[in-house]
Amino acid sequence: MAKKLSLFGLFFSLFLLAGCDFYTRNTTVAPTTQTTEAQSEFEIWRDSDDARDLNGDRKINEADFEIYQIKNNYDVWKNSVEALDQNGDSKIDESDFDFYRIHNFFDVWKTSDEAEDLNGDTIIDTKDFEIYGNYDLWKSSTEAMDLNGDSSINVFDFEIYNEFIEFVGDYHIANYSFVSSETYVINSTDIKVSDFGLYLSQMSLSVNNNGEVTATIPESIRTTLGDFYAVLLEGANNMTITRISPYIVGIDTTVTIDTVLVNFTLYLNETEGGYSTTYILGDLDGKPVISFSIIKDE
């Protein structure tokens, strides 16, 4: 019985060994290896998580791979226009390449020793990368100021500055148009909605470093607008301007209508001199459309 068992054990071991060998040989010369060899560097990159549309042409192709290589391959970078003496030691070498990578690419910075939570929000993200790259320069510039009123100039002020700096300035309203087949009058006034542009053009808007909008309405308009003045002023003074996405800027505001606080957003299209917007008066017949431009004063 014992003999039979040991013979079976020997047979089983041999079978396992043979099986392993067969399996190993199969995987090493398998078609997958041939496929990998046949794949070009571009194809490997294209199929990886690193593949991105780096030139913004809405496609991922060889052109993006070239940009990727400049970022990740020292030899390619050295022969590109990106190769500069970043550390001022009068030569272009790998230390400049490292500097270039860490200072220009968030993903490289994030995995480097330089990455840290610079704004204390317990996560290391693009905000920290922005602080890493530009905070010192900003702090030593004349633009640096205490924006959150904590009596010191620090990274929190820099974050506020970054968020709203593109909007800061004075604006006026122009190119007002009201498209409607009917004549509408603003409630409690004799002002036709189609003529309202005349009044809007006399208003001025100012955006501060915190993205808050202040409206200045001339005295002459105040009396003409009557009760509507309060609504207009409330709407104008509750406005905050925000970048909603790389392609959309919005002005959010609130107005009290019949004791109900209503939120409105004006979505702005960026134009050369500022912004333009359209708004549908959806509760009126024919859904008239108001449009106007918000021009930034030089």
Added chain:
Amino acid sequence: MVAQNDDNTLILLWIKSVLYSLVLILMSTLIILAPKNVFDIETPYLLATSMALTGDENLLLYDYMVYSTEERFEKGLVDDVELVKVDFIERNEIFAVKVYGENEKIEINDDYIFIISPNTPELNIEYYLVKNLEVDGINLPCRTFVMLFKDISKLINNIYIALLFVFSISVFLPISFKVIQSITKLVKKQKDFVR
């Protein structure tokens, strides 16, 4: 005769106690199981999406993502759409997703609109902010609707919770009193009967 009467009262008290206890348990279960909100967090988005206007003039390009392979694109449709959804919910906005397809098609999903369009580049996912919706022939900005609905939902939910609370108290107090009263009487009668 007296003993038989006592017997009857005892049985009656037992029946009363059991019945009141059953009613108490039933009411407690119903109140525990009753929904605690009339409207949940997703309701305004579901409603706004179902009433949204989907014409091109009503969609604003929010962002787009490009994918290298069909496989990554399919994965993006699941994972990345969920990530972008968070941004829209944070701003009380609703959105549409556009992908390439030869034939134009619009699907209203639970909380976003899915559009197949021949104008979208292949292997791209485009995200659009939906500006307006239509209720009873009136155009309203989606964000205004969502925020108003949220405020109204809060009010209705609070009123509902208050009513539920008042109802619970008005049901629990008398029934609990009856149960305690019946059990006390039962215990007392039981003692008398034993004596």
